[in-house]
Amino acid sequence: xxxxxxxxxxxxxxxxxxxxxxxxxxxxDGLKIEMEHAHIGGxxxxxxxxxxxxxxxxxxxxxxxVLLGAVGGYQYDNLPRPMRPEQGLxxxxxxxxxxxxxxxxxxxxELVNASTLRSDIVSGLDIMILRELxxxxxxxxxxxxxxxxxGERQGFDTMHYSESExxxxxxxxxxxxxxxxxxxxxVDKANVLDTSMFWREIVTEVAKEYPQVALSHMxxxxxxxxxxxxxxxxxxxxxxNIFGDILSDEASMxxxxxxxxxxxxxxxxxxxxxxxxxxxAPDIAGKDIANPLATILSVAMMMQYSxxxxxxxxxxxxAVRKVLQQGLRTGDIYEEGKQKVGCAAMGDAVxxxx
Amino acid sequence: xxxxxxxxxxxxxxxxxxxxxxxxxxxxDGLKIEMEHAHIGGxxxxxxxxxxxxxxxxxxxxxxxVLLGAVGGYQYDNLPRPMRPEQGLxxxxxxxxxxxxxxxxxxxxELVNASTLRSDIVSGLDIMILRELxxxxxxxxxxxxxxxxxGERQGFDTMHYSESExxxxxxxxxxxxxxxxxxxxxVDKANVLDTSMFWREIVTEVAKEYPQVALSHMxxxxxxxxxxxxxxxxxxxxxxNIFGDILSDEASMxxxxxxxxxxxxxxxxxxxxxxxxxxxAPDIAGKDIANPLATILSVAMMMQYSxxxxxxxxxxxxAVRKVLQQGLRTGDIYEEGKQKVGCAAMGDAVxxxx
Ligand SMILES: CC(C)[C@H](C(=O)O)[C@@H](O)C(=O)O
Ligand SMILES: CC(C)[C@H](C(=O)O)[C@@H](O)C(=O)O
Numbered sequence: 001x002x003x004x005x006x007x008x009x010x011x012x013x014x015x016x017x018x019x020x021x022x023x024x025x026x027x028x029d030g031l032k033i034e035m036e037h038a039h040i041g042g043x044x045x046x047x048x049x050x051x052x053x054x055x056x057x058x059x060x061x062x063x064x065x066v067l068l069g070a071v072g073g074y075q076y077d078n079l080p081r082p083m084r085p086e087q088g089l090x091x092x093x094x095x096x097x098x099x100x101x102x103x104x105x106x107x108x109x110e111l112v113n114a115s116t117l118r119s120d121i122v123s124g125l126d127i128m129i130l131r132e133l134x135x136x137x138x139x140x141x142x143x144x145x146x147x148x149x150x151g152e153r154q155g156f157d158t159m160h161y162s163e164s165e166x167x168x169x170x171x172x173x174x175x176x177x178x179x180x181x182x183x184x185x186x187v188d189k190a191n192v193l194d195t196s197m198f199w200r201e202i203v204t205e206v207a208k209e210y211p212q213v214a215l216s217h218m219x220x221x222x223x224x225x226x227x228x229x230x231x232x233x234x235x236x237x238x239x240x241n242i243f244g245d246i247l248s249d250e251a252s253m254x255x256x257x258x259x260x261x262x263x264x265x266x267x268x269x270x271x272x273x274x275x276x277x278x279x280x281a282p283d284i285a286g287k288d289i290a291n292p293l294a295t296i297l298s299v300a301m302m303m304q305y306s307x308x309x310x311x312x313x314x315x316x317x318x319a320v321r322k323v324l325q326q327g328l329r330t331g332d333i334y335e336e337g338k339q340k341v342g343c344a345a346m347g348d349a350v351x352x353x354x
Numbered sequence: 355x356x357x358x359x360x361x362x363x364x365x366x367x368x369x370x371x372x373x374x375x376x377x378x379x380x381x382x383d384g385l386k387i388e389m390e391h392a393h394i395g396g397x398x399x400x401x402x403x404x405x406x407x408x409x410x411x412x413x414x415x416x417x418x419x420v421l422l423g424a425v426g427g428y429q430y431d432n433l434p435r436p437m438r439p440e441q442g443l444x445x446x447x448x449x450x451x452x453x454x455x456x457x458x459x460x461x462x463x464e465l466v467n468a469s470t471l472r473s474d475i476v477s478g479l480d481i482m483i484l485r486e487l488x489x490x491x492x493x494x495x496x497x498x499x500x501x502x503x504x505g506e507r508q509g510f511d512t513m514h515y516s517e518s519e520x521x522x523x524x525x526x527x528x529x530x531x532x533x534x535x536x537x538x539x540x541v542d543k544a545n546v547l548d549t550s551m552f553w554r555e556i557v558t559e560v561a562k563e564y565p566q567v568a569l570s571h572m573x574x575x576x577x578x579x580x581x582x583x584x585x586x587x588x589x590x591x592x593x594x595n596i597f598g599d600i601l602s603d604e605a606s607m608x609x610x611x612x613x614x615x616x617x618x619x620x621x622x623x624x625x626x627x628x629x630x631x632x633x634x635a636p637d638i639a640g641k642d643i644a645n646p647l648a649t650i651l652s653v654a655m656m657m658q659y660s661x662x663x664x665x666x667x668x669x670x671x672x673a674v675r676k677v678l679q680q681g682l683r684t685g686d687i688y689e690e691g692k693q694k695v696g697c698a699a700m701g702d703a704v705x706x707x708x
Contacts, residue, residue, distance in 0.1 A: 194497045
């Protein structure tokens with residue numbers, strides 16, 4: 001298991017350090033794990049004037065999986081766009097062909113009070129959002145700022161999806177649904193967008209190969225409402241890059257504990273990049289108070305999806321559940337009566353529970 | 355006050371009938387109100403094979419304001435797209451130049467329990483979402499389904515905003531903020547989209563003319579999260595057509611009582627179209643159980659924005675508050691201990707309270 005480790009910026013290094021402890025513990029247990037570190041985001045810019053240095057992309061290509069912390073920091077906010085940290089993220093996704101972004105939104109029984117929603121609405125919540133990650137308006141050409149015939153300026157972008165792009169992510173969606181509750185809701189805006197009308201046509205075609213999965217379609221505005229109204233109606237949500245960006249963040253916040261949510265971004269052969277859903281939180285960086293559990297749970301996803309080791313994934317998830325049951329909490333998920341611990345102590349506790 | 359009345363489909367006719375009662379009551383009070391009815395949506399298709407018959411657009415152009423119910427119904431779901439009810443909506447917006455869509459999301463103290471969010475998170479919520487309504491990817495050309503060089507098909511759309519489009523809606527946003535808590539949050543995806551980068555540049559420029567308004571910028575994914583996490587942080591949210599579609603629906607659902615939320619869509623000279631935020635609810639149409647309050651509150655917005663009669667708007671709003679305080683509830687906002695009433699009875703109660 002050759003793993004590229006890209007800590008990135010802000011709290012990235014400290015949360016990734018805890019996930020690395022978990023990987024090291026698994027190695028002492030006998031797993032053949034090799035890790036190599038490289039820079040991305042602001043750290044890439046600082047080291048090599050590039051948010052995705054060539055060496056980082058090369059290392060990632062040569063690895064079986066990538067573990068990423070987070071990117072972004074105030075000091076990079078005024079750089080020209082191509083130098084900004086998030087460009088590193090967009091480029092590594094595209095560069096590795098990571099078209100399938102899996103973002104679970106689940107509520108741990110121990111943390112149900114962290115949600116801003118009523119507990120009857122969210123307790124037991126367990127949704128998987130599958131967001132297409134290398135197409136759509138994120139990468140469509142032409143785009144830019146142009147001058148119209150009447151002399152005024154206009155900003156523009158192109159949204160598009162080709163048949164093969166929709167088809168491959170739809171297959172991933174149906175396959176995930178088959179392993180879960182066999183319900184797939186495809187989200188689009190087919191009453192307005194041609195891209196969405198096409199998306200819906202292809203998803204409906206692919207569905208014929210998965211007769212056991214109940215497929216539904218929902219407009220994105222309605223999906224944004226239904227996630228607030230009754231999120232437990234969903235099993236797997238399949239959607240494009242931009243709608244997925246919005247809906248997966250909304251869904252993650254329903255749980256109230258975004259510090260607990262991992263993600264996986266996979267290519268055609270299940271090589272993947274694994275990162276927490278949350279950002280680089282520069283305001284709390286270096287203070288040993290960040291929550292490393294989303295990053296540790298990203299290692300669990302890595303074991304499951306890239307290395308086919310669902311057994312190890314379950315061990316890691318069980319260890320995380322155990323520390324929660326022991327009452328350990330980082331500041332973001334703290335509630336009265338529990339024991340507040342720092343980032344490193346939380347990492348150690350998970351290793352001990354493992 | 356010349357008002358075009360377009361009941362539309364589903365519950366449209368019955369909720370609009372209650373709003374018309376309110377207008378008639380105001381007329382008996384001395385207001386010079388003229389009303390004329392016309393078809394839109396499925397009703398337009400049934401009457402004239404067109405979701406926006408020419409007569410309807412002509413009447414609307416010749417009126418000072420338009421009162422709309424809702425459009426859409428199962429029987430129209432399989433029509434070719436140009437014949438679908440929602441095309442009537444898109445075309446009347448564009449045809450009347452209704453670029454500024456105001457969608458308040460507020461929680462009535464009497465209805466705070468209707469929300470799926472904890473009451474501490476939403477009680478007292480009062481946000482105004484200003485969505486640009488005649489530009490963006492909704493109307494951008496080119497769009498369609500094309501065949502690529504490699505022979506595969508691709509769906510595509512164009513997102514764009516010109517300087518004058520952003521400028522005029524930004525002015526509306528700052529003016530609304532001036533009358534409220536002087537906070538405007540502009541929502542975009544400027545870390546990815548060129549259209550958004552341009553949007554942000556122009557909004558920032560317009561802000562210089564409103565030094566008393568505190569302007570902030572937020573990415574749309576973060577906004578979708580913040581609406582769930584801490585919606586009361588917002589005063590006015592300004593955003594484009596597609597992001598506004600998603601965020602305004604999300605925000606309306608935070609209140610839990612979408613049957614209470616009106617909307618206004620204004621042109622350059624405050625001529626407007628007024629409609630409830632909710633849809634045509636075909637499943638409960640004709641049963642006299644729909645909630646007419648959002649439509650009645652849309653008349654209040656009409657009085658305020660198109661006719662400059664904030665005094666009458668307040669009278670209508672006070673009447674609605676009064677029936678809530680009396681304990682009257684339609685089914686959608688019913689809770690134990692209150693008195694359940696039908697659509698027509700609710701309309702009568704508001705007229706009585708007026
Ligand atoms: C940082 C940004 C470019 C990125 C995205 O929009 O994809 C982020 O929001 C995410 O969801 O990973
Ligand atoms: C029906 C649909 C075309 C419309 C839109 O997307 O604008 C609706 O969702 C709305 O928000 O009024």
